[in-house]
Amino acid sequence: MEEHKLQTGSRFLLVTLLNLIITLFELIGGLLSGSLSLISDAFHNFGDAFSLILSYAANRISRRAPTVKNTYGFRRAEILAALLNSLLLVFISLFLLTEVFKRFMQPATIHGKLMFIVAVISLVANLAATILLNKDSKHNLNIKAAYLHLLGDALASIGVIISAILITIFKVYWIDPLMTLLVSLYIIYEAWPIIRQTFSILMEESPQLNFEDIQKDLLTIPEIMGVHHLHAWLIDEHELVLSVHVNMADLPLSQTECVYLKIENILQKKYGVAHVTIQAECNRGRNTKLLIEKENFQNN
Template identity: 35%
Template sequence: MAQDHDHNAPGHTHGTGNQRAVGIAAILTGGFMIAEVVGGLISGSLALIADAGHMLTDFVALSLAWFAFHLAKRPASWKATYGFDRFSVLAALVNGLSLFLIAAWICFEAIKRLNEPVEVLGGTMLLIAVGGLIVNILAFWILTRGEKDNLNIKAALLHVAGDLLGSVGAIIASLVIIYTGWTPIDPILSVFVAIIILRSAWHVVRESGHILLEGAPRDFDRRKLIQELEAELSGVIKVRHVHAWSITQERPMITLEVDVNEDADTDQVKIAVKTLLKERFNIAHSTVEINQYSQKQGSELKS
């Protein structure tokens, strides 16, 4: 019997690019949030106030994402043997769930505003909304410099994208109010933005929840792996107890047992299994246990 681990997975090294991008986006979002709160109160615009509330939670979410990247740099310890990478997945889940709360609040306020219309200053609203759009475009561009496949970056992008849509909605609403005086457009567009936010939030929550529940890595098919190992590797009798999961999206892992006949070179089989896992399934961190059996035992295992 032989057992081995490959600790040279790509996810074991962490750059500072993602953390820097999220940190700058958090500063931009938090700074302009204050201007939107003031502008929303002065103009009476729900779209601006809703967007400011969204930016507040975005600031918290982006700060949490920044801290997650910072924490992930800490080395593994005897208590946290996998390190702290998964905190970023937890942060993504929290960020995704917060988007549901934001959307619910926006819809509630919109219904209330439709039943009790208030005066909206279109000019002030337009000025603040344009400024918010510029800030959000800049923050979005900065975040796209990070690793877009990273779940934490993806959640941060969705938050900023929601803000960006909120700013666009506020600009459209302000123009309609300026030229027609029709104030219901303000809460109506706010609800439209909330629906878009909900759709995006669901994807982040579903994906991060899948990882936290130890679901199989994306595009991984255990049946296909077993079939290829048993069909292609010389000396392999049976592949059993295959368990695959992810620490983060970038760190898939797998454990499995490989039964081989007594004439097989266990070291060579192990190397072949790990090579196949890395090249065909993009899994660089694996634990492979080799069990040797006689010809008679091998026949019994196959049956």
């Protein structure tokens, strides 16, 4: 595990350095060639470098052990980083869309051959950076947000190459802002689901669980006569936490613990719940609905 973390850290460092180099390279190439799509790609790469630094810092913070003040640990740091990175993507894309409008209104002459050379070199570097983070992006929202930055830049570089070829051969300069428009819209489209998911986690929305099925499964345990006040939320994109009140007969504590084990076994194996908090009651709340409502909360 530690070896994997070190490898991830090394990849973050290497990809960050790659992006800083690409940013400078594309910015100079864009200014010399007059290509808006190259300049926009440079902005995206600069955003990538910031994104990777933020993602790496959040990844390090998330590994800290729980404390008295943060009893669930610091894993939400990565969720915050994923949200900030995705919002940055959208902000940069919206800014570039305004530049696209200006370029459509005032077309500029572009040096197609120089644009092509810079774009090809940038594509190779972007693909290398994307490959480095591909594996980790499948299991971590934070790294996925950074990965999408890189993937967007790789696609942008392909678009710039196509634009450069068309500009060189046919002198169609409007293709440059058009490609910037398409890439910006694509990046917004890819970033939106991450924004929605991270916001959902931070707002502690209930995950995709069938609460009625959970209630039915818990009621199959002979000692349980009622299930109510069920809550579920995510600490990060992987760790699911659940709390529930159950009505039981007036049993000794030793027998109650056996029932708790049965509840935990069902919730962990069938529903993937990582941490369960159970409150046992005899008659209190027996007629309360499964999901707590405002009036029930006030009455209890």
